[in-house]
Amino acid sequence: MKPEPQSEQELLDRAWQIAGVSFADLAAEAAIPVPNDLSRDKGWVGQLLEWHLGASAGSKPEQDFAKLGIELKSIPISYSAKPLETTFVCVAPLTGIHGLTWEQSHVRHKLSRVLWMPVEGEREIPLAQRRVGSPLLWSPSAQEEAMLKADWEELMEFIVLGKVGQITARHGEVLQLRxxxxxxxxxxxxxGSNGKPIRTxxxxxxxxxxxxxxxxxxYYA
Incomplete structure (x- = not known):
């Protein structure tokens, strides 16, 4: 793995260096085998990008570039540059959450500064031939944060009231719980709704x- 980047600019420079490069070439440099598909290797693309960018967090609950306060998110896109799937943010806390506020939440922490790495995601493109797109360093605007906060508070209210089983993918305008x-x-x-522990x-x-x-x-317009 490459050493940890020491600045936001160094990280962005590295991200631009791999833009347009195929997974096959990136995997060869990292000596990482390319799977036939992602059905059993869902985290493979993220691990490949982490290697090239020098992410240090691994599976820890902190940001991927903790010293820089930046989270890395790969995002598979279609030929028309539209995201092909939802983006995982973090695991939701289901216990010990009384008094937890949006400002203290993992969701806000993870999304405060994000390096988006679009990657080709159309299934007919063999995995090895897919390429990395242009990077985007993003922080939510005041309006975007307000939308995230409103959804987070609505979803957390369900959890606090013991109604986690009633949450569906339809809840939340921009953020969902699954x-x-x-x-x-x-x-x-x-x-549960009676206040007693349940397994879910x-x-x-x-x-x-x-x-x-x-x-x-x-960004790309």
Missing amino acids: PKAANGKVKTEAY LPRGFYLRTQFTARILAS
């Missing part, structure tokens, strides 16, 4: 594609 587990057997603790699927916060599409469109 099960986040390798399989249905993985369970974590939460609270872990949940994760995701950004809707309409939201990330607006971010990309405003």
Whole structure:
């Protein structure tokens, strides 16, 4: 892995250096084998980018570039530069959340400064031939943060009231809460509406594609 970048500009320079380069070439330099597809290797693209950019956090709950306060997010896009899937932000806390505010939340922390790395995501393009797009360093505007905060507060209210099971993918205008587990057997603790502990699927916060599409469109227009 490349050493950690020491400044925002150094990180951005590295991101521009790999723009337009294929996964095959990036993987060869990193000595990382290219899987046939991503069905069993969902985190492969992110790991490849982390290697080239010098991200140090790994699976820790901090930002990928903790010293710089920057989170790395790869985003698969279509031929028309539209996001092809929602963007995972972080795991949602289901216990110990009384008194937690938006300002203290992992979601706000993770999204305060993001290096977006668009990558070709159309399925008919063989994985090895897909290329990295132009990087975008982003922080939410006041309006974007207000929308994120409103959704976060609505979703967290469900959790606090023991109604996590009532949350669907339709809740939230820009931020949604969905099960986040390798399989249905993985369970974590939460609270039911009677205040007693229950076992449920872990949940994760995701950004809707309409939201990330607006971010990309405003930059690339």
